[in-house]
Amino acid sequence: MEKAVVNKAVKRRLILALLTCMLLSLLLAACGGGTEGASGGGGDTGSKILLYNNVREPTSLDPPIGFDQVSYDILNNAMEGMTRLGKDQSPEPAMASEWKVSEDGLQYTFTLRDGVQWSNGEPVKASDFEFAWKRMLDPKTASSAATLAYVFKGAEAFNSGKGTADDVQVKATDDKTLEVTLAQPAPWLLSMLANPAFFPVPQKTVESNPNWTAEADTFVSNGPFRISQWNHDSELKMVKNDKYWDAANVKLDGVTFKMINDSNTEYQLYQSGELHIAGVPADMSDQLFSEGKVNVQDSAGTYFYRFNTTMKPFDNAKIRKAFALAVDRQKIVDLVVKQKQKPAGGFVSYGLKEPDGRDFREVGGDLITFDAAQAKSLLAEGMKEAGYSTLPEVTLTYNTNDLHQKIAETLQAMFKENLGVDVKLAGKEGKVLTAEQKQLQLQFSRSSWLPDFADPINFLDIFESKSPNNRTGWSNAEYDKLIQAAYQETDEAKRYDLMHQAEKILMDEAPIMPMYFYDSAYLQSDKLVDVVRHPYGYMDFKWADLK
Structure with missing residues (x-):
């Protein structure tokens, strides 16, 4: 009898314990529901999920189409090319385990790693690279990145409709070998192939579903992470790709790219x-700089505005130059942007070394400066040439963002003060602005350029007459001649001299108005380590970790 009583007591205690555990579990779930985990995880306590603001929806996650930072920062973590920029910014073997280069620098033979796979389990083949690069060059694709591939023999002819895909000297000789013949030596080729525009695409997937990049459940990748969820215009989630060849060195469980187009909201979330x-x-x-909370790192690229030289009054070079000279860039950097950037005295940013070790920008000097008196004089001359007694109405368009708006408003005040010109402002969503800019529908509009590889030619060749990245309507035969000569020149000192001559024409003719050179000023959690920010590339979370 006594034993029976004891058993009942034990049972009651066990039931109470189980109920207590269940209640605690429910409470913990309620407290944690919808939040990130203890290490920034996506709902699983302890999972390592990096939370990053991508600012806005990517333009496209189709590698040859995106061609902007909001697209390529994502792609650089979801996919991978023949090479990848390493922690020291140099190109390293990635999908390719090795490559051989001919003595004349015109032939490259790439060998893919054993067992590389797409996230759907299919093998990554050399033919996927051939297909991807020829697809980028196909005029039907209309890729803004296509001109980068003109270093391949036959590429320009195909892209301009004067040749065929078979003329492009890129050939998969078997599943693991890709042979490439160049039109001219390209010392930057291995760095350029790390750019997302040159990522492979899964040929079978692309041919069966042209919209394969539009949603998470159809997107196929080959990089450190794969896309698991995509709530458009809100956030995109990635998880570690267990099929990635170097998954053992990927420490994060995933990355969540949020889309918050306001710097104050972003700061509050941080x-x-x-x-x-x-x-x-x-x-x-x-305040943040004085408290020592800001990290500042070298970056590359230029914040600038494009004049539409096919629209009045900016079909007149003197009027364009007058607007460019009327801007006090130092004030904008110091009082508006306030992140220690350098004012732009040219278009090519700092950090590119001449053959003798000097910096290209320092050698080129300031080709555009603030000069209100000269600006007024040039405006008067330009108006006289064009026959204006009153300047036609001018509208400056910027993509909607609080910083871009503040800069535009400051420019508006400077044009009024220094030129006596009233300028209207118009804000547009980023994708719309880019599309209208390409169609030459905007008169005077905000832009930026982030180089695709570390060479001044990648800043300057975008303003060739035929370049789809020109977006100004400007054409100058001498400029085009200098750029083409620079491409062909094998003597590096002469090549750099040609590029300096070209940049001087660009600044004298003023189809653009440079503002400042980018740096990377940011706040970062003490828990986050080993994020690689490539000055001439994109955000890389492959090696990142959350402690």
């Missing part, structure tokens, strides 16, 4: 732990 990285809001810049 403060609350909902982002691991944030930019520096201009109105808090002085």
Whole structure:
């Protein structure tokens, strides 16, 4: 009898314990529901999910189409090319295990790694690279990145409709071998092949579904992460790709790319732990810099405006130059942007070394400076040439973002003060602005250029007459001649001299108005380590970790 009583007591205690555990579990789930895990995870306590603001929806995750930072920062983590920029910014073997280069520098033979796979389990083949690069060059694709591939023999003819895909000297000789013949030596080729425009695409998938990049469940990748969820215009989630050849060195469980197009909101989310990285809001810049909380790292690229030289009054070079000279770039950097950037005295940014070791920008010097008196004089001359007694109405268009708006408003005030010109402002969503800019529908519009590889030619060749990246309507035969000569020149000192001559024409003719050179000023959680920010590339989370 006594034993029976004891058993009942034990059972009651066990039931109470189980109920207590269940209640605790429910409470923990309720507290954690919908939040990130202890290490920034996606709902699983302890999972390592990096939270990053991509600012806006990617333009496209089709490698030859995206061609902007908001697309390529994602692609650089979801996919991989023959090479990958390493932690020291040099190209390293990636999908390719090795390559051989002929003595004349015109022939490259790439060998793929054993067992590389797409995220759907299919093998990555050399033919996927051949297909991808020829697809980028196909005029039907209309890729803005296509001109980068003109270094391949036969590429320009195919892209311009004067040749065929078979003329392009890129050939998969078997599943693991890709042979490439160049039209001219390209010392930057291995760095350029790390650019997302040159990522392979899964031929079978692309041919069966032209919209394969539009949704998470159809997207196929071959990089450190794969896309698991995509809530358009809100966030895109990635998880570690267990089929990636170097998965053992990927420490994060995933990355969530949020899309927040306001720097103050971004900062608030960083403060609350909902982002691991944030930019520096201009109105808090002085405080955050003085507190030593801001990281500043070399970057590359130029913030600038494009004049539409096919629209009045900017079909007149003197009027364009007048607007460019009327801007005090140092004030904009110091009082508006406030992130320690350098004012742009040319188009090519700092960090590119001449053959003798000097910096290209320092050798070229300031080709455009603030000069209100000269600006007024040039405006008067230009108006006289064009027969204007009153300047036609001018509208400056910027893509909607609080910083771009502040800069535009500051420019508006400077044009009024220094030229006596009233300029209207118009904000447009980024994709719309880019599309209209390409169609030459905007008179005067905000832009930026992030180089695709570390060479001045990649800044300057975008303003060749035939370049789809020109977007100004400007054409100059002497400029085109200098760029083509630079491509053919094998003597590096002479090549750099040709590029300096070209940049001087660009600044004298002023189809663009450079503002400042980018750097990377950011806030980053102490928990996050080993993020690689490539000055001449894109954000790389392959080696990142959350402690």
